[in-house]
Amino acid sequence: MQNSIGLPPAILLMGPTASGKSRIALDIAENFPVEIVSVDSAQVYRFMDIGTAKPDPAVLNKIPHHLINLIDPDQHYSAAQFQRDALGMMHDITQRNKIPLLVGGTMLYFRALQEGLSPLPSANPDLRQKLENMAQELGWPAMHQKLAELDQETAARIKPTDSQRIQRALEVCLLTQQPMSEILKAPRKSNFPFQTINIALIPSERSQLHLRIAHRFEAMLKHGLIDEVQAIRGKFSSLGTESPAMRCVGYRQTCLYLDNEITSTELHDMGIAATRQLAKRQLTWLRGMKTGTVQEFDCLANNLSTHVQHFLQATIEKN
Numbered sequence: 001m002q003n004s005i006g007l008p009p010a011i012l013l014m015g016p017t018a019s020g021k022s023r024i025a026l027d028i029a030e031n032f033p034v035e036i037v038s039v040d041s042a043q044v045y046r047f048m049d050i051g052t053a054k055p056d057p058a059v060l061n062k063i064p065h066h067l068i069n070l071i072d073p074d075q076h077y078s079a080a081q082f083q084r085d086a087l088g089m090m091h092d093i094t095q096r097n098k099i100p101l102l103v104g105g106t107m108l109y110f111r112a113l114q115e116g117l118s119p120l121p122s123a124n125p126d127l128r129q130k131l132e133n134m135a136q137e138l139g140w141p142a143m144h145q146k147l148a149e150l151d152q153e154t155a156a157r158i159k160p161t162d163s164q165r166i167q168r169a170l171e172v173c174l175l176t177q178q179p180m181s182e183i184l185k186a187p188r189k190s191n192f193p194f195q196t197i198n199i200a201l202i203p204s205e206r207s208q209l210h211l212r213i214a215h216r217f218e219a220m221l222k223h224g225l226i227d228e229v230q231a232i233r234g235k236f237s238s239l240g241t242e243s244p245a246m247r248c249v250g251y252r253q254t255c256l257y258l259d260n261e262i263t264s265t266e267l268h269d270m271g272i273a274a275t276r277q278l279a280k281r282q283l284t285w286l287r288g289m290k291t292g293t294v295q296e297f298d299c300l301a302n303n304l305s306t307h308v309q310h311f312l313q314a315t316i317e318k319n
Contacts, residue, residue, distance in 0.1 A: 008094040009319060010194040011312065013103045014039075014110060014286060015201030016279035017249075018212040019299040022055065024201070025103040027305040029063045032101075032312060035093045036065045037086060039104030039113075042248040043068040044077045047232050050225045051250040053216070066093075073245035074236040076123075079112040086113055090194065099316075100194070105278075107285040114192050118184045121175045123168075131167050140166055151179035163242050197315050199308060200286045201299035208300050213275045220250060221268065229254040249274045 011034065015021050025036055038044075042052040046069045049056075055065055066089045071077050086109070090100040102110070135143050141160040148155035150173040158165045172180040203209040229251055233239055239246060241255045250271050257267040286294070297307055 007193060007195040008099075009197060009316065010090060010100045010102065011197045011199065012039075012110065013101060013199050013201070014107070014294075015105060015299060016203070016209065016282040016286075017105050017275055018209060018216050018279065019105075019201040019203065020304065021103050021105065021201060022053065024305055024308055025101060026059065026063060028101060028309065028312065031309060032099065032316075033097070034099045034101040035096070036063065037089055037093075037100055037102045038065050038067045039082075039086070039102050039106050039109045040068070041077070041082075041106040041109065042245075042251075043104075044070045044082075045073045045245050045248075046071065047235070048073060048228070048245065048248070048251070050220050050223055050228045051248065051254070053220075072236065073232055074239045074243065076244060079108050080117055082106075082109045083112045083117060087192075105282050107282055111285075114196070116191070118186060120172055120180070120183060124171060124175060127171055127174060128167060131170055135163065135167070143167070143170065146170065147173070151181055153181035154179060164244065164247060195319065197312065198289070198294035199311070200289070200294050200296045201304070202283065202286065202296045203300050204298045205300060209279060210276055213279060214272050217250065217271045217275055218268070221271075225250060226254055226257065230258060233258070249278050 011028070013021055013025055013028075028034060029036055040052065042048060043054050044067065045052070048054070054068060055063075060068075067082070067085055070085075086102070090102075093100045102113075104110075131143070140163045143163075143166050144155060144158065144160040147158070147166055147170050151169060154169045158169065160166075169180050172183065176183060229246075232245075233255070241247075241252070241259070246252060246255050253262070253267050253271045253274060256262045256270075257264065262270065295311055297304055297311075301307065
């Protein structure tokens with residue numbers, strides 16, 4: 001299945017958290033020859049179902065989703081791994097004469113897929129352990145200051161308490177002997193052999209999206225998010241609160257609650273606030289996409305699914 005310029009099509013359905021991407025994706029899958037590929041850095045983890053809003057088993061049995069439940073919560077998964085896995089899966093889908101439908105809100109993954117990745121070095125376990133040991137002795141704010149001495153531009157974008165990003169930036173500086181900010185400015189090598197149909201679900205009223213976010217997080221708590229996190233930490237005893245999996249929105253706050261560092265009320269409020277901040281970052285990224293390359297739809301519209309499907313039908317027929 002190829003378009004007029006010889007490239008197979010791929011649908012990219014993007015939007016902030018709670019914008020209704022999953023529901024629209026299922027509607028598309030009911031009416032178009034597509035296979036869904038998850039673009040979600042949290043749904044790659046097994047056992048993390050409630051807090052990631054992962055499709056339930058009945059939905060997955062009816063409409064399979066690719067690139068979810070790939071690794072355990074104590075393992076790591078990078079944008080480079082996603083790029084490789086997604087391109088391979090998209091190739092397989094086109095070989096089945098279907099259209100890849102990529103759905104999610106991890107904007108770094110979308111960027112890695114379409115624009116390629118900067119030539120950053122791979123993780124170095126020995127150096128990371130040394131940095132971890134230094135942080136335990138000095139504290140992460142002091143490590144942030146060390147980063148500022150090596151790469152002021154990167155340090156300015158990172159909070160002094162963001163241990164994961166501080167550690168990675170220091171690692172890159174020490175391995176390459178140059179600031180990470182300079183490496184990121186280098187041209188990316190991209191080989192994305194698809195003609196994309198970019199769709200973004202954008203709220204016409206930010207306050208309404210905030211209400212959705214609050215209701216969704218409250219539903220997660222009601223449906224057992226705390227028990228889910230407790231079970232995961234019991235199953236993976238080496239899992240720390242600073243691990244990538246437990247840093248996901250909702251999971252980090254639940255860990256703090258389970259460690260008696262915050263109250264249930266604070267868990268509720270902090271979880272919602274963190275999700276709103278995530279949505280804000282996602283919208284900022286979407287707004288930065290080149291004009292004319294993405295079709296926006298109001299995610300609050302009652303007839304959203306109909307509008308999206310009409311657009312897709314017209315676009316596919318045109319190409």
